[in-house]
Amino acid sequence: MPPSSQYELVIEQLERLAKHGYQKLGLPTPLEDSFEKATAGQRAMRLWIEGLIAIALFNAFVIIDYFIRGGTAWFALEVRLCLITPIALIVNASMRWNPNKIYRETVIAVVSCGIGLTHLYLESNKSAASSAYAQVGLIVAVIFANVVMRLQFPYALVSSIVLMTGDFYFVYQDRFLQPPDKLLGIALAICAITMTVIANYSVNREERFAYLIRLRSDLQSRELSASNARLQRISNVDSLTGLANRHAYEMEFRRLWREAAAAKTPLSAIVIDIDHFKMVNDTRGHLYGDRVLVRVASLLVQGLRGKDDFAARFGGEEFVVLLPQATQEGAMIVAERIRKLVEVAGSPAMHESGDLPPLSTVSCGVASTWPADASNREDLIDAADRALYEAKRTGRNRVCLGEITAPSKKRPASHGWSGRHRAHTDSSTRVKVQ
Template identity: 30%
Template sequence: MLHSQDLRLSDSHELASAAEGGQLSAALLIDDEIVRYGMEWRTDGSAAILKFAPEIEQRFEADTRVERSRELRLTIAFGIGFYLLTGVTDFVLVPDVGASAQGIKALVAALIVIPVLFVARLPPRVREIIATFVAILAITSLATIANSSSAPLAPFSFVTAALALIYANTTFPLQFRYAVVCSAACCGVMSLELYLNSEIGTALSCMLAFQTLVGGTFSLITSYRIERSTRLSYLLSSREGLRLQMLAAERERLTALSNTDELTGLVNRRHFDRESAAALSSSTNAGKDVALLFIDVDHFKRYNDHYGHHAGDGCLRAVASAISEALRGTDTMAARYGGEEFAILLLDVTQAESQMIADRVCRSVSARSLQHLNRKDSLNLVTISVGVACGSIGGGITLDGLIESADIALYAAKRGGRNRVQFNLAQAAA
């Protein structure tokens, strides 16, 4: 079946140009970010900043939001499992508070589960703040449990909290700036608890605090590199995606241009012939009625001679616009066929319907009231003559046959006085 054609393509060209302009702007911003990310932070401090330009940052969040939410749900769930499994070590390291430790962990785990259920619906900043709070809550609770025990092996329980901090920074992973906040808060709380715990010697407290600080620092370096790599990968993939989109848009634009008559905006003869031949040979259209309207601007040579070729071009554009307006809302294809000739292919329409459409096209052109004072008759307006060939698809009907039949009808319309519609009744009966 013949698909609806865009009779005048200038609007679509403007929209395509605007869309392409937006893509180009985004591509340039992305290129700038890639250049910045490729710099050494020692030569340009901005290269170390893990934040895009505002427009790219918004795109980044929009494009990665679903994946980030899914990642947080998965790693939080895995983290809860790790958090609860540390209860096994509690009965070895802090047996005197083992039962209460399990109660604390159960309560904390329950509190952590609640935001997990809604993480996908939260704004980005709120989502990351809650993730950071969850990490701080879990880590500090482990440190508090270790600090509340007087068992001989209780200091080693601080190692569990340090491992949880490393997990938050590298496996969760928290965004780097939030990982810094989490690390500072947790290291501060753990150092304070070690300092206040009189049962742990100063040397051991300092060693545990130092190990926690080193682990936190190393995990922050890893967090930074993970986020930087993620962001750079996003920039590179986005640039490639935009390039592909721009290439596709350019191909579409060039295809449209190659199929379009530059003067009128209608499809050109080559495209019309190709699409019409395909429609007539399609098995899905077999048996359907078809009509070909061949249109010629009356006394166009005399119009050019009188008003000049520039005015003649304006006349053809006005006629094309009138044809498009008359065909709006119909499943048709109109073309500038050459010079002052136009062609319209109608599918699945009866002879009466094609007569109605042809008359509407004639009236639409006349309604433009384009002055033509060099006619041989007394109309003094630009008009058209229409030849219509009708038939049924199948039985050997061809585009060449329809064109020949419509051309005969067109000349009959001109001999009959112009500004009229003439059917090739022999073709209609065939």
């Protein structure tokens, strides 16, 4: 499981909302903010579309109602078409600009309450039939606010209380309704409002629950990707020196070769070997030998040109450096810089007293080519490897250059790093001692 505090918070809220009964819908501030950010755009667009449909139905009903009554409800028609409808259209249009949560929920709640209270004002206290019609209109307004527009629960609750209070007032003042009729009307309104508030709560909880499920999956996916990346890095890194290992070297070599061939740029290689390393291990111990390896690896990295250069530990005391877009001259400069850094820095300090250990030095073999295809990729390393052997044969602590003078046949993959251990004459490679 991902150890992040955000993940733990998501799990905690999922468990809380999954419990039976009514739980607080509001999430902790970070989660509530991210929920709003993730859902605001889609919600505003939905409110705009559903608002247009509701306004169209409202006006159609107003006009039909006017003609059914034989043109006697002129004032109600004016209020609804000339006051309520323009306000509703302005509010609905503002949803296109994805307003913030407070504005969005408040204006929808205000318009919903305005429609419901205006309907009560226009229809109550006119006749028994009109008063009953007023109750129906109130219930429709509550359903619109709580179920269709799905106001956030606190706003839905406040709107329902306002509409219920208005209904109490108008029913109490209505002189055409008898007490039993008033009681029945109030009971119907209470039932309708209670059911829509419960439905609104359930919808709000499901929205948050679904968002938390998606967020949990996203966090798990990101953590899994990060873990895979860490494992990939670990699998490509030499644990002692921190340089790339042989597997990473082979992949990077193929990639750099392809890119150099495509771009028609040179690619150079430096093969590096620590001088007298076996003697250091035999006389000073393997732990001290490990410290020498770490020292040389760090100095090797310091000698590179920049982030595009690639260094790897091939195994034992051997290292390899790949230099994209580097000519022979540039590669020789890098190799000489590495050799000099190791020579000047010397060996790691010894803990015990006594004679100082001999200074650590390195020998370097350099080769450069212009890649054309995969047929001579291994020849580049063979040339550098043979130059390294020449450097060690002629005294160590020096840099030699090996040149590929003619294309050769592609060698088997098993011979890719064994040039130093084969016979030292090859028509494809010419070694120069620097």
